[in-house]
Amino acid sequence: MTQREALQQQAEQRQQVLDAFSHHLLVCAGLGCLHNDEIIKALRKEIAAQGLEQQILVRKAGCMGLCALGPLVLVLPDAVYYQTVTPQDAGEIVAALGKEPVQRLLLPADLPFFSKQQKKVLALSGRIDPENIDDYLAAGGYASAVNAITAMSPPEILRIVGESGLRGRGGAGYPTGLKWATVAQAAGERKYLICNADEGDPGAFMDRSVLESTPHAVLEGMLIAAYAVGAHTGFIYVRAEYPLAVKRLQLAIREAERNRLLGQGVCGTSFDFTVQLRLGAGAFVCGEETALIESIEGRRGTPRPKPPYPAENGLWGSPTLINNVETYANIPLIIARGAAWFAAQGTEQSKGTKVFALTGRIKHAGLVEVPMGMTLREIVFEIGGGIPDGHAFKAVQTGGPSGGCIPAEHLDAPISYESLSALGSIMGSGGMIVMDDTSNMVDIVKYFMEFCMEESCGKCVPCRVGTAQIHSLLQKFCDRQASADDLAALETLCDLVKTTSLCGLGQSAPNPVLSTLKYFRQEYLDRMADPSGPHQEGQL
C-alpha cells in the first residue's frame, strides 16, 4: 500500500467512526469560549448516565466565530447552534437531541452573522477536532499536499498560485505567486520557509484562531509551499502570548511527522521537509519579516534595510519564503479547487475571501470570513449586528497601529487592499475595531501612538524620536493644552516619520493620526487650548 492509499484508508476509517453516531455535539474549545472543558465534561457525563455513548459523540472543536455569544455548541447533523452554554445546560441539550431544540439556548438559524459569511479558510474551523489529525484527513485534509508532492511539478504549483491572484494576508498584500517564484528562482543550495504567526496587531486574533482551529491546514499550506520553492526546513514564528495555539501546533507537527506528512521522505517521495516552532517574546516589530528573521537567529529583533528582500537573502543569508498564517491556510484550497475557483471571488485586484476579527463596540463580536469586495456596512451592520445599547456608529478602525479610522460616510466602501488604502487606512492583517459615539478619537490615536513609541526598536531616529514627539503632542490635545502651532507641528512630524523611517512600523505609525486628522479634525480642534483660534476655519 502506498502512503497515499494508507492516508486515504485512515481518513475513511475515521469517517466510518464518525458516521456511526446519530448525533455529534461539537464544543468550541478555543480561547474565546471560556470553561469549554467543563461543558465537555458535563455533556459526556450526561451521555454516559443515559447510556448513549454509542449514539452521541461529544467532540472538541475549533472556533465557530460568534465569540461574543460563546461558549457555543454545534449540534450535527441538525446544524443547530446553542449560545452561552453552561455545564448546567448539558441535561437539557442531550434530552433535546432528535426532538425540538432547546429554545432558551438556540441561535436563530437565519442569523446574518452566519448566513452572510463565506467560510473557505474557516470552513473546517469549529467542525473538526484540531487535536486529531484523523479528523482533518477525514475532511479531505492533506489531499492537496499529497497530490501536489506526488503528482504535480513545482512550476505547475507556482503557476496555479500565481494565477489565483492570492495576495499576502499579513498586511502588505504582496502577490503570493510572485514571491514564491522569486524564492524558487533564487540561487542558493539551502532555502528556508517561515510562517509568520506573530500577529502583533493588538486587537486581532485571526491567526490565533486559525492556528487553534485548523493547525494542520497551515502545515499543509507550508508543505505545498516548501515543495514549490524547494525548501527543506520551515519555521513557525508564533507569539508566546498564544499558549493554546503553541500547544496545538506542537501536537499537529508531531502527528504530521508520525503520518510521514512531515520529515524525511514526505509521502514516500524523496522530498524532505521539517517544521520547527520558534516562540516570539513580545515585540511587535518582530512581525516585520526582517526583524523576525533576526529574532529566529537569536538576536534583538531590529529590521534590516530592504533590499535585499528575504526572498533572496533571508534566514542565515539564504533565500527565504515568508508568508502569513492565513496566506498558507488558503493554499490547500487553491490546489484542491484551482486558481479560477479562487479568483472568481473578490474584486479586480483583491481576490478570494478575508478573515476579520470584528470587535469593539459591536453586538456580534467575533471572527468572520467574507469575500473581498463586501462593504464595511454589510460587515458592521448585518454580520456584526450593529452597535449595541442604542449608540451611533462613529468609525471602524482597520490595520491596527499601522492603519486608520474610516468614518460613517465611507461605510459603503468595498473592502479590498486598494479601497482601504485609498481611504487612508490599510487592510492590515484583519483587525476591525468598531467605535461608537462614546469613543474619543484623539484618545484612540494616542493609544496607538503610545504603542508604536513603546514598540519602536530604536534603530532609526525618525521613528524612535518622532513617535515620542507625536505622542507628546497628542497628550497636549488630550490635556486641552494644544495650540495651532502644535496642530501644524503634528502634521509636519507625521509626514516626516512616514517618509523617512526605515521599516513599516515607523512608516505607518502616523496613519492613525493622519486618517483622524482627515475625518475627525473637529475632535482635535475641540481639544485645543483656544478652540476658537485662527486654524479652525477652512480646515474642516
Next chain:
Amino acid sequence: MPTPPSDLHLQDKRWETIDRVMRRHDFRQDALIETLHAAQDAFGYLDADTLRHIAARLKTPPSKVYGVVTFYNHFKTKPKGEHTLVVCTGTACHVKGNDRVLAWMEEHYQLKPGDTTTDNRISLLEVRCVGACALAPVVIADGSIIAKKSLAESTAMIREWLNDAA
C-alpha cells in the same frame, strides 16, 4: 571574563531542562531566545546568574544576552509576586475601558504595570493583547479570565480576588 555562576544555583534540577534545550540546538548562538524561554519557564524570571550561565554555555557575550533580554517584553529580570493580575491592553480592551482598570489599580493599590506589592504577594502586569478581543475587556487573575464585565463589575471581582489572594 564573566564570573562563574554559583554552584548552588547550578545544582538546581531545573537546569537539566534548560540544558536539554541548548543541546537540542547544538549549543548554537541562535538557541539564545529558545533557551531564555526555557529558563524563564523554569525559574519564573531571569536573574543575573542564570543569564551568565546561559551566556557561557552558548559562548555568547553576556552583553549580547542582556541586550536580547531587555529587548523583548516577555522576558522578566525581576521575580513575580505569588499572585498575578494581568490586564490586557489590546485595542478592543482599551476601547472597552481597561485603561480605567489600570487607573483604578493605581489609585486603590498603588500598583503600576510591572509592580509587585512590597510583601511580594501580588504583581500587576499588562499584556499586549491576549487575542480574546471578542471578550473585551479582559483581565486575568492567576490564569482565570474575567471577561465582558463593566468597570464596576471587573473592579469588584478584582477586589474580591485580591482579598482572597492576600
